[in-house]
Amino acid sequence: MMVFPTMELLDGRCVTLEKGRLEEPLIWHVDPVEKAKEFAVAGAEWMHLTDFNAIQGDDSNKELVAEIIRVAGIPVQLGGGMRSRDSIESWIEQGAGRVVVGTLAALDPTLVWEMAKQYPDQIVLAVDVWQGQVMTEGWRQAGAFEPESYIAAFGAAPFAGIIVTDIDSDMSDLDAQLGLISGLAAKAQAPVIASGVVRCVDDLSRLKYLSNISGALVGRALFRKTLTLEDALKAAQPQPEEIAEFI
Numbered sequence: 001m002m003v004f005p006t007m008e009l010l011d012g013r014c015v016t017l018e019k020g021r022l023e024e025p026l027i028w029h030v031d032p033v034e035k036a037k038e039f040a041v042a043g044a045e046w047m048h049l050t051d052f053n054a055i056q057g058d059d060s061n062k063e064l065v066a067e068i069i070r071v072a073g074i075p076v077q078l079g080g081g082m083r084s085r086d087s088i089e090s091w092i093e094q095g096a097g098r099v100v101v102g103t104l105a106a107l108d109p110t111l112v113w114e115m116a117k118q119y120p121d122q123i124v125l126a127v128d129v130w131q132g133q134v135m136t137e138g139w140r141q142a143g144a145f146e147p148e149s150y151i152a153a154f155g156a157a158p159f160a161g162i163i164v165t166d167i168d169s170d171m172s173d174l175d176a177q178l179g180l181i182s183g184l185a186a187k188a189q190a191p192v193i194a195s196g197v198v199r200c201v202d203d204l205s206r207l208k209y210l211s212n213i214s215g216a217l218v219g220r221a222l223f224r225k226t227l228t229l230e231d232a233l234k235a236a237q238p239q240p241e242e243i244a245e246f247i
Helices: 032-041 062-071 085-093 103-107 109-118 147-154 174-187 201-207 220-224 229-236
Strands: 002-010 013-016 026-028 047-051 076-079 098-101 123-130 133-136 161-166 192-195 213-218
Touching: 002 032, 002 062, 002 229, 013 032, 013 220, 032 047, 032 062, 047 062, 062 076, 076 123, 085 098, 085 109, 098 103, 103 109, 103 133, 109 123, 109 147, 123 147, 133 147, 147 174, 161 174, 161 213, 174 192, 174 201, 174 213, 201 213, 201 229, 213 229, 220 229
Parallel strands: 002 047, 002 213, 047 076, 076 098, 098 123, 123 161, 161 192, 192 213
Antiparallel strands: 002 013, 013 026, 123 133
8 A cells, every 4th residue: 555645735835725725824843845755755755735826726835846746856746726627737747747627527537538548647536525425625625526426426437546535534534534444445436545543553454454445644643753654664564464374
């Protein structure tokens, strides 16, 4: 299972949010560029980056995001503000390893399907769930879709992955989150990346045994230091099977 150390940007600073509330960010006083380099040094193979300003239509983090992509030393999975073909293609051309599409997939699923075929292994679908519905507009707008039917509607679209976030539970009820994520993963044809469920090593140990879970975003726990990236990467590795000794 792949661990994606996760960084979220707001006004040029690293932040974490409680249930997507942009008006109440928890600010971390670290250099985003240096933090991205630290992810690579620790052994991460990918990182995930979300630009909350871009979600609001503000491109003030654009140069910072581009710099992180250039110097991180590992591929970047980028989310935030991917509302058109042009924005997706622009970030791919600037070196983003993958781009995450949420609202655009709900508004124009045909375009997103075409983009997934055009850029194999580079388009990731975001499915953010609140009270049984898929949310759009950065968790601010409830859609008319249930997550099961929403994922099913994309069928065999060649996504690099599907990021599933249970906003409703948001770390408060891990069993409920795992139930939702595992249920959706069982129906998805693309591999699922779990978001918002990792607080400690034990959470990763449980997650990696769920069917069709290819990875996990790990952000808040790293910044709060309830988990080190080194321990997360180790926990995500498959355990060697015991081999019987023959005498």
